[in-house]
Amino acid sequence: MIEKNSIRSIERITGHHRDTIGRLLGDMAEHASEMNEYLIQTLGLTPLECDEICSFVKKIKKY
Template identity: 55%
Template sequence: MCLNKKCQDFGRKNVGNIIKKGFNAKGNQMFKCKTCGVRFPETKGTVFYNRHLTEEQIIMICKLLVEKNGIRAIERIMEIHRDTVSSLVDDLARHAREVTDFLISNVGLTKVEVDEMWSFVKKKKRKLPEEARKQMDRATAGYT
């Protein structure tokens, strides 16, 4: 689906307007919308978009959150600045449903482990925007 909000096919899935269009410098598949002409990487709209962290590092941070490690502990373990970890936790909250599905199906975490991770995120990030809290509530509702 096209992620350009100005496109007439924005958010519409399986319309046939998205085609593959090469790879970017990081090796991610690029796509192009035939309707509006905008190119975007496969990671656009996900927690992996525009990150200097690898997918493995992001998965490891999720696993460390499941084990109830704090942000500063993750900073020390992963040797990543705490602001980067906090920013990732915020993005995880915004993409809660997709992250939950990914962790259960691709990483092999159990529903209980993912629920523990979201409990930690909620506890540590009480100042999350209302939108992020709603996304987290929707994501965990089907898995508890």
């Protein structure tokens, strides 16, 4: 999904069923939500700061 592929194209590329891919995406979304909640509640960050962290990490991963 990072390269903006559809679920069906990911299914063709990986050989895994689309239901499995959907479950994995759901798990990742749940983890991201929990992580955001932790950063906001525990560390006192604002949603904007959380977004900036995500953007920074994405930028680093490109290199």
